[in-house]
Amino acid sequence: MGNKECINEILETSEKLGFIEKFFGITPTKKDLERFKKFRAALKWKLQAPSVSYGKIGRILKVDPKVVSRWINLRELPFLAKLLKAYISLGEPRKNYKWLCMHIGFGQTLDGPWIQVPISIRKFSDIVNVVNQLKPLPGSIKKIKKFFSTSNVRRLKLEIFAYILGFCVGDFGKKKSGKCIRINSRVFSLKLTKRVKKNLLLGNFIKECVRALGLEMKRYKDQIDKATKAGRFYWESQHSLLVEWIFKVCLGLKNNETTTFNPVRMEWLFKTPKYFIKRFIQGLGDSDGQVNMQADCCNIASYPNTMFLKRLLEKLGVRVRIDNTVDGKIVAMTSREAIKIPLFFENEKISYRYADLKAYVKAKCIKPGGRVPEHVKSLIRRYSRKGCRKVDVIKMLAHKHGIIVGYETLSRYFSS
Structure with missing residues (x-):
């Protein structure tokens, strides 16, 4: 022409x-x-x-x-x-869809590739249509497919997308790109405490999950938490309108809203397959979940989304309860219920929470007031002399020795 x-x-x-x-x-x-x-x-x-x-x-x-x-x-x-x-x-894009540019270059150039995204999620096929268009970056699928049970790449990408969505509701930062209003892109950012060594593996796993969805993500210089002075691992993705679409359309949030204070609007999630809901919950669990070995309790502290999360878990057949805490209401369940899903990504190397849950379920529990074997007393005293914290001793007894001891029982022998 x-x-x-x-x-x-x-x-x-x-x-x-x-x-x-x-x-x-x-x-x-x-x-x-x-x-x-x-x-x-x-x-x-x-x-x-x-x-x-x-x-x-x-x-x-x-x-x-x-x-x-x-x-x-x-x-x-x-x-x-x-x-x-x-x-x-x-x-022309298909009806109720728009064109979205995946990669934003320097100077806010539209570098492509282009995909079509729905302006709202009405059914699961809308998610499938988007995920099928996402091209994994080199090496990403090879690095993470061993952690999933499916060998079908299309199904694998859907599970990855659901897991990342869960993390978006939790720890993922979704900050806007600078001051320019021409292209409303965002980046994924992830900060995980260095106090938990396995967080490095978790962060690198999430990085490859994001890369499997077509976005580059890298680990950057570690940071220091100003409040706790603890070190934090740090990762950040490239700028992309895909992150903005996930924030606005998938999570249903507005520009002035955050996942910390505002509930997500994701009723469409109830129309998705159970495997998709499971991965979403695991992403949120690995972000905001906790295993309390002292009380046979697992919980997810996503305060604005407590009732939403309760409904999702019940859809998977999990019996849950609502516990009141100082910060707000949380969804809680027993370890036996949590292991059904499981509540966390089912790999002990990646998810330390799953490792804790699995250790608790397998361990023998010494009931409060029950007889404590001499070798257990000896272990408690040994860890006490090493200066270990009580909460860490409870975990070590479960992981290394297959024994669960309550806080009160532990305290009786801790400094003896």
Whole structure:
């Protein structure tokens, strides 16, 4: 197609600017709109008065003649013209869907690839349609498929997506990209305490899960928590409109809302298969879950979403209760109920919470007031002399010796 034909198509397609609405997360600035208006005017001048010089057009439009020349010869395009070019190439998205650019380059360039995303989730097939379009980055599937039971890549990607969604409701940061409002992209960020050594494996696993969904994610320099002074592992993904779509459409949150204080709007999740719900719960469990070995209790502290989470767990046949805490209501259950799902990702190397849960279920419990064998007393005293914390001793007894001892029983022999 020659320049004249291209110019005609650009002018015809862009007359009412309706093409902008075909893209997700794009909000043109006032400057973008003004510049595109001048770009169209320059093209019209070229078609209607070919003999008029670039200098004269530039003076009329108050644009550098060199820029006018590059515009008319289509060697340089303003932002909205690039968006229009993408629309002409991509065509019309399917009904109730929009085009989404996966990768945002430096200078907020739209580098592709392009996928179609629904403006709302009405049924599970909407999720399937999106996930099927996501292209795993090199090596990601190979690194993580051994941790899943399915060998089907399409099913694997759906399980990964559900797990990442769960983490999004929990520990995942979903911060906006800088001050620019033209492209409303976000990044995934993850901070995990260094006090738990297995968090490095968990973070690297999550990194590869994100890469399996087509987004680059890297580990960066460790950080220090200002409040606790504890070190934290740190990962961050590339900027992408996909993260914004997950935040707005999948989680149902608004710009001024956060998962810490606002409940998610995810009723569509109840229409998904049980394996998808399971992975979602595991992602949230590995983020905000806890195993309390002293009380035969597992819980997830997602305060704004307590009743929502209770309904999800009950859909999987898990008996749960609501416990009141200082911070709010949490969903709790016994270890026997938690292991049914299981509540955490079922790999002891990746999820220390799952390792705790499995150790508790297998261990022999010494009831309060019950007889404590001499070798157990000896173990407690030995750990006490080493300066171990009581909560850590309870875990070590479960993991290394297959014994569960309550806090009160432990205290009787701890400093003896």
